[in-house]
Amino acid sequence: MQTEQQKRILVVDDDEDIRDLLKEYLEKNGFSVISAADGQAMRQIWPAQRLDLIVLDIMMPGDDGFTLCKEIRARSRVPIIMLTAGSDETDRIIGLELGADDYVGKPFNPRELLARIKAVLRRYEEGAEHRSGLDGQQRLRFGNWSLDVTNRELTSPEGDVQSLNGADYNLLQLFLSRPGEVLSRDDLSLHLRGRDASPFDRSIDVQISRLRGRLNDDGKSPQVIKTVRGAGYILTVPVVVDNG
Template sequence: MEKQPHIAVVDDHEEIRELVGRYLGQHGFAVSAAADAGEFRELLTKERFDLVILDIMMPGEDGLSLCRHLRATTSIPMIFLTAMAEDTDRIVGLEIGADDYLPKPFNPRELLARIRAVLRRAGGSMVSGEAEEGAKQLRFGDQVLDLVRQEVTGEDGVAVPLSSAEFRLLSVFLEHAGKVINRETLIDLTSGRDPGAWDRSIDNQVSRLRRKIEVDPKNPVLIKTHWGDGYCFTGKVVPG
């Protein structure tokens, strides 16, 4: 029997926590709720989560700050809930590592669809069944990408975990090695959404990925910038 995906709902509005928790519970998810960032941080020491639904505007530590912490310490996928109308606030969330966002008020069915889409993209066992150990790896230069563990191991043998967004981005680069991919295509392939006119979130994601796989991120040799066109992965990719 497949494990229930465990979802955390972090929102200071009790009615939203109850609505989302009840609806997701009816559709096969285990749900834990937190009223603020501090309460969620405490939950995180006791529980393992497959995805976090996170409100941006909360008293005390806001959702953006919590997102930065989660992205620096975990690879848990995140979906933002936001009542903010400005596109820039949503883009900031995507830039710092959120996987998707949904503006309030929202339809629970749409939230459910987005959760399932993010979990599929993250390659979680909760969608496709338990992943088998010893699955495929891809090697580029002296580094190996483990497609199950979502981590990169260098020649020193140290494994560096990737966030779900970083993993999808690197997977796209490896699949299209040697080809220049524009920003719009990268956003579509990694997040499944249409980019806005001023959406530069992919540039921030590339910067974060460079810090994990480049010897000198300021002078990258694997992920090259093609000004006005996009990016190109120059490394040779072979099965690990």
């Protein structure tokens, strides 16, 4: 496993002061940092160089962060943290829908971003260890659905296959690892983002709704992921590891 000192981060932001601040701060904390001012500069760096995480601003000239996030996700699973307008929940939700792993609102404290970076990298390492530990057992069956944990592909009862982005995959994998257990919004936020849910942050609920939609479970009475009023959410179907 790589040590933290070997982790390489790409910061994409059109604000030179922010790029310089993050480069200096993150390098002091043991990371290798490359910076890019826009999408064109980003494409010259990624995917030509090995990257462990990308910090991606949303509001930039030319291609914005949403466009770049979608482009990255089409080709790579590299972790992405988006820099959003501090009070704009819509930006946060859209970023998660496109496959970002977390977000930090501007203006931000570099220490907070550092904590988010460490949390996301830790979750990715744990996920990689979990997948490698499965050996040939790479498919999880739940109800009439199945998840290929290696390729991150969800197969419907009719045999239709869809790829899952980072946020949807991580959320579904969490439910599959804890079937029959009620998970509160704080539980979900803590495992997915390394922090408790804010009382005004509805992104977890939006993610649940989107995942239910993928599972055709978004009617008035969901059967796969049910709501436990006042407590959270629960996966109600058994999970079986397919030895393949």
